[in-house]
Amino acid sequence: MIWQALYNGVVTGALYALVALGYTLIYGVARLINFAHGDVMMVGAYTCLFCMERFHLPPAPALLAAIAAGALIALLIERLAVRPAARKGDRLAPVISTIGASVVLQAGAGLLFGAAARSLPGGKLLDPIYLGPIQTTLAQLSTLVGGSVLTLVLALFLKFHLYGQAIRAVADDPTLAETVGIAPHRIAQIAFALSGIMAALAGIAVGLDSSLRPTMGYSLGFMGFTAAVLGGIGNPTGAILGAMLVGMVSSLTGTYLSSAWLPGYVFGTLALLLLFRPQGLLPGRKAVAT
Amino acid sequence: MTYYYSVGILICVAVSLAVSLNIASGYSRHLSLAHAAFWGLGAYGFALATAHKWNPLLALVVSVLAAALGGLVAAAPTLRVRGDYFLVVTLGMGEALNNVLVNLRSLTGGSNGLSNIVLLPGVKPGPNIDYYYLQVFLAAAVVMVVLGVLIQRSAFGQALRATAEDEEATAALGRNPTWLKVRALTLGAACAGLTGGLYASWTSFISPGIFTSSASVLILATVLLGGIGNIWGAVFGAIVLTALPEGLRFAHVPGANAQLWQQMIYGLLLILLMAVRPGGLLPARSGR
DSSP: OOOHHHHHHHHHHHHHHHHHHHHHHHHHHHOOTTHHHHHHHHHHHHHHHHHHSSSSOHHHHHHHHHHHHHHHHHIIIIIIIIIITTOOOSSSHHHHHHHHHHHHHHHHHHHHHHHSSSSOOGGGSSEEEEEEEEEEEHHHHHHHHHHHHHHHHHHHHHHHHHHHHHHHHHHHHHHHHHHHHHHHHHHHHHHHHHHHHHHHHHHHHHHHSBBBBTTTTTHHHHHEEEEEEEHHHHHHHHHHHHHHHHHHHHHHHHHHSGGGGHHHHHHHHHHHHHOOOOTTTTTTTTOOOO | OHHHHHHHHHHHHHHHHHHHHHIIIIIITTOOOOOOHHHHHHHHHHHHHHHTTOHHHHHHHHHHHHHHHHHHHHHHHGOOOOOHHHHHHHHHHHHHHHHHHHOHHHHGGGGGGGEEOOOTTTTOTTTHHHHHHHHHHHHHHHHHHHHHHHHHHSSSHHHHHHHOHHHHHHHHHTOOOOOOOHHHHHHHHHHHHHHHHHHHHSSSOOOOSSSHHHHHHHHHHHHHOOOEEEEHHHHHHHHHHHHHHHHHTTOOOOOOOHHHHHHHHHHHHHHHHHHHHOOOOOOOOTOO
């Protein structure tokens, strides 16, 4: 049973890492907690469902459509909600704008798809597979492998690609980055688009494993957000570590204690850690006073 | 007529919650996302105390104390955690408390909540209940607004605003920033608790689904929409955001989707307002 619990923890951690990285990237370049991030996941998952049900698309093109939708919605949030509110230099206004965007997206999904829970047609993806003592599914394996590969690609992008380096530069010192000719808005858009892509994939993974609801982004968002803060928000490596920690806590407490108390356990971990390391596991962006 | 009374009560509840959050967080700018949890502590405190045959007025005292204790616990992380991290810790605290309300079934009734909560003394069940409660809630809201105005003008309020500007400087001038923030959070939470106790006795039914983190987010949005750090902003924001959905009802928005359209317009309004007036509808003036 311990192997199964550890394996589930790693799978959940890979999923949370996708979400946490989105929060942390956006926090790094825009200094803002994106309250609509969870809803971008929801949009991705529903786009996939819509394409498969309405247009009878095979899974692969539906997946691509969902990724495109995630990136597009994230870009729209940046352009229509965050940037206009940030124009006058108030630090809180863009955060509230993302709360507004979250409410709009949830209401829109409710109007289009109804409030009832739906599920993605997983087919063979959900058949059980046995790897020694561990029971899994193709969907979980793809979450694990896909999540890890994507995380690795993102890490390489941030390290070596010109735009990745620009993202790190803006996160480090926006004013200095601007003086060397980096356009902060362009960089913010790239960060939002990347976070949208990862969020859409996370949404589909959740949609395969459990169900879709207009409010589904809320609990997953809370976990990803906690993971990002645990790791030190603004620090991508920290976000991955935080996600693994939250994934393990969820899986181990779910197996050996009770899954009903999950939010309590996750919050307990967060409270304990922040009490001893107020900046998270790894040094992140110094949290600016609100 | 009772329809207008109940809308009036909802507006008073929104005003009380917004004003109490403004006291807790508005001046020190330590934004709390646990406010609905304090409201819930008050409501459950009242329901449980009256279930044990306590006098409802004594039960209201329990409401206030339970929420104040919650505020004190929530204030503990201010010793070490600042800014955005405080937002996260209070969000987690609200989630954890909701989790407790759902899971401690023998005490809280789980997700089904508690029902048949008693009325305040002197109220006879009947069509006049809402009229009576409107007066009670209005009185509570007025008391909180007056309290808010007094704090806003007092040396305490000024010191709180100073901690938001510069904690080290405030400490250097002989004021303890942590103690200031702890007092503000506890006081704001106590006010939310009183609102919760009254709310439980009015609706006679409460469940964890009411006191969620989304409710906390909405209360915070109300304060920010009205103008943080200004009591009148909080009052105005609460009235606008409560009256708006009710107004939409008269605009003949199609039946089943009406609530979703309300949400949609509410969200768009928030985005639009933050682009036009980032300080809120009635921004706090400095130097007051």
